Amino acid sequence: MDIIGKKEIDHFKRDLIDKKKQDGSLIPLLQSAQDTYGYIPERAIYYISELVGIPAAEIYGVITFYSQFRLKPLGKNIIRICEGTACHVNGAKSILSILQNELGISVGETSDDGLYTLQSVACLGCCSLAPVIMINDETHGNLTTASLTKIIKKQKRIEKIKSSYDAN
Ligand code: FES
Numbered sequence: 001m002d003i004i005g006k007k008e009i010d011h012f013k014r015d016l017i018d019k020k021k022q023d024g025s026l027i028p029l030l031q032s033a034q035d036t037y038g039y040i041p042e043r044a045i046y047y048i049s050e051l052v053g054i055p056a057a058e059i060y061g062v063i064t065f066y067s068q069f070r071l072k073p074l075g076k077n078i079i080r081i082c083e084g085t086a087c088h089v090n091g092a093k094s095i096l097s098i099l100q101n102e103l104g105i106s107v108g109e110t111s112d113d114g115l116y117t118l119q120s121v122a123c124l125g126c127c128s129l130a131p132v133i134m135i136n137d138e139t140h141g142n143l144t145t146a147s148l149t150k151i152i153k154k155q156k157r158i159e160k161i162k163s164s165y166d167a168n
Helices: 006-020 026-037 042-052 056-065 085-089 092-103 145-167
Strands: 077-082 116-121 133-135 138-140
Touching (some): 006 026, 026 042, 042 056, 077 092, 085 092, 092 116, 092 145, 133 145, 138 145
Parallel strands (some): 077 116
Antiparallel strands (some): 077 133, 133 138
């Protein structure tokens, strides 16, 4: 069950009813669900399906077609890998494979513990530092396999400390 207040749910439902009056309301309805929950939960799909009279399976098809929509919440940490030209020629491929191994997820996925989401972008705007990744708001450039492994290990240590702190 999502942790979300009644106020947000009421807002979501009001928004849906307003948008339903528009033509081609499905996309705005899905955007509203995602804005409310941070992703599109199953129960929102069924609610929208009832509202617009489109089968839920068809709505799933639309969601998976558009990369802007998510069926799972984003992870606590967003890791973006740049696969633009400068990064590509400077080894983005090996950087990506280390990230995938270390995190146990592929691009577009979130780890089962909800700690990491891996995304790929076309350019992070700092090509002179290629290859580059961003962990949340922090940029890490001139990466080598060794430096990246170190960064990820450090990130994992920080998360471990945070979670043991939260548990107490
Ligand atoms: S191509 Fe990677 S930062 Fe621009």
